[in-house]
Amino acid sequence: MKRTLAYLLTALLAGLAPVLGAPAAAAHGGPIELEVTGDGADNVNVLVTYKKDGHPVTEVVEATLRATSADGRSFGPVPLRSAPEGQNLYHSAEPLPNGEWRVTVTATEPSKARATVKVRAGVVAAASPTAPAPTPAPTPAPGQTTGQTTASARTRAAAPATATDDRDPTGTPLRIGVIVLAALLALAAWIALARRHRGGARR
Template identity: 80%
Template sequence: MNKAPAYVLTVLLTALLSGLTMVLGAPAASAHGGPIKLEVTGDGADNVNVLVTYKKDNHPVTEIVEATLKATSADGRSFGPVPLRSAPEGQNLYHSAEPLPSGEWRVTVTATEPSKAKATVKVKAGVIAASPVSATAPATGQATAPATGQATAPGRDKAAAPASAMDDQGAMGTPLKIGIIVLAALVALAAWLALARRHRTGVRR
């Protein structure tokens, strides 16, 4: 007769341990890390944009990225290797430390930290020359380049915002989940004690 309450208690404790394992294991599973990937594109002027994300979940790489850029032009010229520098437009956006000379280039970016990655693309670099007929051409060209960078930065920040909000909610929700599981276990334990006490009273009678 005493085996039934003991069995119930064993089942409840097993469920409690399983729930705690799932809740406590969730943050580790969602942690960033692993291989990264490089998305290399020309910026429309004399440099390149290198966007660094995690290959597994496409989330931005917030760690320090160590990478270099080298290039070979269609007419046989070589450029680099030069290091990449973090761009002000985004935490996972990088630029070459030196501008590319004018021409068509085969650009190779090689990263070593936080993990190894490599990407090769073709880009066209060129500086907008002043027109002898119109003096407003350089100003127009200079005005459009920053505007493009400023327009893309908020969009990138908005895309990264939901991921950060979800991470914060997950961190705040973990103690709540643990509390609910512990409360459920205490209720179950109280029910088991009441059942055991009733059983003992029945036996004495």
């Protein structure tokens, strides 16, 4: 009876061991690691993981950011804020000014950690304006043949000549009128001379 009870207790403990050990195995702790990178604009990304197994830190992280530029400017300290993109991703609470920066992130909770990197902050340059597309050459309308297009071109080319010809007839009547007037004046002078000559002969 005692042996049977011992076997039952042993089997029960063996079955409960995985269940009881799961919370302990899933629990995290120990030192954390900070991975700091520029975000390509005016801030930084700080990824927080456990140093032992690389799992994300789901606990609240308290950390601050300081930075110094190549020209002697200083920035911070400013706190880190949790980013909506991930539970263990953090951003600076304020954007970095433009320039080259040496950034240091210092964490105090859930454990102490520090990381220093160089990042470049600045507004992404706007795309350069593109040159206007060349105007395509006119194409014949549907159903229009090459001969029709050539005839149209010839008509347009002949238009200035036609306008010039239209101006010539305007001056032609004026020239004819001048010639006729001169002839009439000459005829009148000849008639006057002829009458005088006849009158002198009668005397």
